[in-house]
Amino acid sequence: MGIKHYHDIGGQPGGRAERIEAPWLYWQKLSEALRNLLGDRQRRLVSVDEVRRVFETFGQQKYDAGFYERRTEAMAALLMEKGVLNQQELESRMALIAARTGVQ
Amino acid sequence: MGDEHDHDHAHDAHAPDAREELPENSRHELMAKALRELLIEKGLVTADEVRAMIEQLESPGVHLGARIVARAWVDADFRRRLLTDGKAAIMELGIPATEAQIVVVENAPRIHNMIVCTLCSCYPRSILGQPPAWYVSGNYRSRAIHEPRAVLAELGITIPDHVEVRVHDSTAEMRYLVLPMRPPGTDQLSEEQLAQLLTRDSLIGTALPLAPAPATG
Numbered sequence: 001m002g003i004k005h006y007h008d009i010g011g012q013p014g015g016r017a018e019r020i021e022a023p024w025l026y027w028q029k030l031s032e033a034l035r036n037l038l039g040d041r042q043r044r045l046v047s048v049d050e051v052r053r054v055f056e057t058f059g060q061q062k063y064d065a066g067f068y069e070r071r072t073e074a075m076a077a078l079l080m081e082k083g084v085l086n087q088q089e090l091e092s093r094m095a096l097i098a099a100r101t102g103v104q
Numbered sequence: 105m106g107d108e109h110d111h112d113h114a115h116d117a118h119a120p121d122a123r124e125e126l127p128e129n130s131r132h133e134l135m136a137k138a139l140r141e142l143l144i145e146k147g148l149v150t151a152d153e154v155r156a157m158i159e160q161l162e163s164p165g166v167h168l169g170a171r172i173v174a175r176a177w178v179d180a181d182f183r184r185r186l187l188t189d190g191k192a193a194i195m196e197l198g199i200p201a202t203e204a205q206i207v208v209v210e211n212a213p214r215i216h217n218m219i220v221c222t223l224c225s226c227y228p229r230s231i232l233g234q235p236p237a238w239y240v241s242g243n244y245r246s247r248a249i250h251e252p253r254a255v256l257a258e259l260g261i262t263i264p265d266h267v268e269v270r271v272h273d274s275t276a277e278m279r280y281l282v283l284p285m286r287p288p289g290t291d292q293l294s295e296e297q298l299a300q301l302l303t304r305d306s307l308i309g310t311a312l313p314l315a316p317a318p319a320t321g
């Protein structure tokens with residue numbers, strides 16, 4: 001038996017399944033759209049498999065932040081890993097947008 | 105990391121599934137917006153491409169899955185092809201399935217199929233659009249394979265004991281679509297009317313098709 005990783009939850013106990021329909025938010029669509037574009041034939045910069053590899057290894061806390069949260073975080077990490085952008089650049093742009101839009 | 109599930113918190117069966125149901129997280133909202141701006145500035149994507157891709161992501165939906173199943177209900181040859189090679193049959197209808205493989209699993213009087221992805225959240229997106237929140241939730245992913253009847257009951261359908269429940273665990277390469285049984289009393293319905301009976305959840309196996317509206321007049 002190998003060691004089960006934190007994403008491998010099939011067969012574990014869990015709470016009730018609730019038929020909750022959450023709206024699909026703009027930033028979630030944006031994140032998916034960017035990943036799709038970065039992974040297309042023309043760019044081949046960030047694949048779904050790479051995104052999974054990152055969120056399945058970057059620790060349970062970030063993983064548990066949520067479906068779109070972990071995918072966004074993993075995409076950003078990959079872009080840094082590949083030298084497309086750096087952490088400081090990303091953080092300062094986030095702060096700029098927060099100031100501009102009033103998002104906390 | 106590395107220890108096998110010996111985290112010190114107990115799994116509370118009644119705890120809300122906090123993992124996936126956090127409110128909108130402004131940090132990640134900001135991150136996605138910042139990534140968009142930076143990637144545009146660096147010339148890796150254009151604003152138009154992003155807009156077009158969002159529209160493309162929004163366009164699939166249950167209507168595509170419903171069209172596929174309604175066709176299978178009225179066309180036995182198509183149904184056979186659909187069960188043999190799901191992707192090829194779906195492409196016949198002009199639906200651009202991007203999944204590597206789509207396996208269509210057919211319900212029968214003694215077989216009920218349901219779909220899950222325990223490892224991540226694989227889903228036939230090019231047919232049904234984005235997965236619903238409960239499908240990507242830890243509760244559904246963890247329990248669907250070992251207590252499917254309980255999960256189905258919580259989601260609102262009770263499967264009688266004499267019906268076998270088959271749970272299909274998706275992978276990145278293989279996505280599933282459920283072909284529900286055609287409800288009784290639908291002989292007179294057109295293909296378009298049949299499609300109206302199919303909900304997204306009936307194509308995942310967590311609901312049954314709607315009953316036809318009673319005839320009037």
